[in-house]
Amino acid sequence: MSSRRPNPSTSDTPGTPDTPGANGPPVSRHKRLIVVAICAFAIILDGYDLTVYGAVVPSILEDQQWGLTETQTGTLGAYALIGMLLGALLIGTITDLVGRRRIIIGCVLWFSVGMVLTAFAPSPEVFGLLRFLTGLGLGGVIPTAIALTMEYAEPGKRNMTNALMFSGYAIGGICAALVAIPVLAIFEWQTMFWIGALPALILVPLAYFALPESPGYLRARGREEEARALAARYGVTLEEPDTAAPAGEKRGAMSNVGALFGRRLLAGTLLFWVANGMGLLLVYGLNTWLAGIMFSAGFPLGSSLTFLLVLNAGAIIGAPAGGALADRFGSRPVVTTMFVIAMTCILAMSLEPPTALLYVFVALAGACTIGTTILVNSYTGNFYPAALRATGLGWALAIGRIGAIIGPIYGGLVMASGMGIAVNFYAFALPALIGAIAVLVVPRSKAASPRTGGV
Numbered sequence: 001m002s003s004r005r006p007n008p009s010t011s012d013t014p015g016t017p018d019t020p021g022a023n024g025p026p027v028s029r030h031k032r033l034i035v036v037a038i039c040a041f042a043i044i045l046d047g048y049d050l051t052v053y054g055a056v057v058p059s060i061l062e063d064q065q066w067g068l069t070e071t072q073t074g075t076l077g078a079y080a081l082i083g084m085l086l087g088a089l090l091i092g093t094i095t096d097l098v099g100r101r102r103i104i105i106g107c108v109l110w111f112s113v114g115m116v117l118t119a120f121a122p123s124p125e126v127f128g129l130l131r132f133l134t135g136l137g138l139g140g141v142i143p144t145a146i147a148l149t150m151e152y153a154e155p156g157k158r159n160m161t162n163a164l165m166f167s168g169y170a171i172g173g174i175c176a177a178l179v180a181i182p183v184l185a186i187f188e189w190q191t192m193f194w195i196g197a198l199p200a201l202i203l204v205p206l207a208y209f210a211l212p213e214s215p216g217y218l219r220a221r222g223r224e225e226e227a228r229a230l231a232a233r234y235g236v237t238l239e240e241p242d243t244a245a246p247a248g249e250k251r252g253a254m255s256n257v258g259a260l261f262g263r264r265l266l267a268g269t270l271l272f273w274v275a276n277g278m279g280l281l282l283v284y285g286l287n288t289w290l291a292g293i294m295f296s297a298g299f300p301l302g303s304s305l306t307f308l309l310v311l312n313a314g315a316i317i318g319a320p321a322g323g324a325l326a327d328r329f330g331s332r333p334v335v336t337t338m339f340v341i342a343m344t345c346i347l348a349m350s351l352e353p354p355t356a357l358l359y360v361f362v363a364l365a366g367a368c369t370i371g372t373t374i375l376v377n378s379y380t381g382n383f384y385p386a387a388l389r390a391t392g393l394g395w396a397l398a399i400g401r402i403g404a405i406i407g408p409i410y411g412g413l414v415m416a417s418g419m420g421i422a423v424n425f426y427a428f429a430l431p432a433l434i435g436a437i438a439v440l441v442v443p444r445s446k447a448a449s450p451r452t453g454g455v
Helices: 029-062 070-098 100-119 124-152 158-166 168-186 191-197 200-210 215-220 224-234 253-260 266-297 304-329 331-349 355-383 386-416 421-440
Strands: none
Touching: 029 070, 029 100, 029 124, 029 158, 029 168, 029 191, 029 200, 070 100, 070 124, 070 386, 100 124, 100 191, 100 200, 124 158, 124 355, 124 386, 158 168, 158 304, 158 355, 168 191, 168 304, 168 355, 215 224, 253 386, 266 331, 266 355, 266 386, 266 421, 304 331, 304 355, 331 355, 331 421, 355 386, 355 421, 386 421
16 A cells, blocks of 8 residues: 555545545545445345245245254254354454455355355255355344444434435345245245345445445554545545544454443443344344234234235334434434334234234334334444444344344244233333333443434
8 A cells, every 4th residue: 555645636546455436536425325325235135135034934844855844944044143143243343453345245245155055055954054154244244334334424314324224124025025926936945045146246346346445444443544535535524533542553353342341331332232132032033923923813914924014114114214313312212212112012912903003013013123123223333433333233233133043932932831812912022121221221422422323
């Protein structure tokens, strides 16, 4: 890398390999949205991959060659979630050390290749291993996309921008459900994994040529001139460096992790772990068991596919709306309120409401479970200084992923308890209450301010 100061007024020539576009004339403020769009594209693929397994489960159960039971099939589904836990933990930790652009490109390549290989799996054992390996990439892309989106979001609109970006997860889920209808009627279930890998042929080149690096990452690694040039070109306000780490000091992975447990951040770190865990327990628990609970209670909801569409449609609407409110009133009151609304809607389902009202409750449950989890991620990102953001998000999402793994098991145990239909709803209302309390007592962070999204 040349030691010469980058000149933002020069012609638009390629920058260094990990900072494309650092040199060149200033771009339109709205062109920063390309960063958000690329991150959203990655999250759509992520959402598709995580939903596609549920879409192919009936076909896998009918596969006479494998001869799996429901219990074995459910265990296979958990392997990707375990991989996501480790991916968020490991890759989220190194993202603040090697750069967010490289991580996004690498993770998309990783899980897309994983999907292709999964389609060739000759046995359930190999299938489970490949789903675990695919999950590593899935888990790594999420905290990185959030951190990069929040940095390039317009001041005062971080929560809404991140919610819009992360709504790609619900869009990916809807795409998987819709694609499954015609594809599984004609082709083998493996075709669904082939389809999920194809968009990477567009996304990876797009990200390579158009996705800039994080100015905050460059500053944290001592590359001040590049950071200032890139920030000036894209109209990004550089955050002040963490006072706990001298400017230009290159932290190691363990020092980044250790900083999460420092006196200033410890309480928030632990509370965000709880909030993420409860949110993901609700998301994965309800996705797995709500349709079954309603069917057992005699509710006329219809097919599970309709349930998935309604639940995810609620998230697509609720997350950006909640994000806009969080930018205006602060994350704590909005996220707490959404957890409470989720609890109320889940409890209301136990009252056997009319069908039309039931759909409303399901949509609100989607908005305030999937949607709230998205806003918890924004809140978490705002809580940490820029140099620790991906690490803090990675650990919160990794520990929270334990809730995702527990959710289906938790719902199954409650269903099998025989304590009555109403108890099934009460059981899922409880995590929403715990999540609300955790968010309510998160301490204020010096890293956030009204200009950066407010907490």
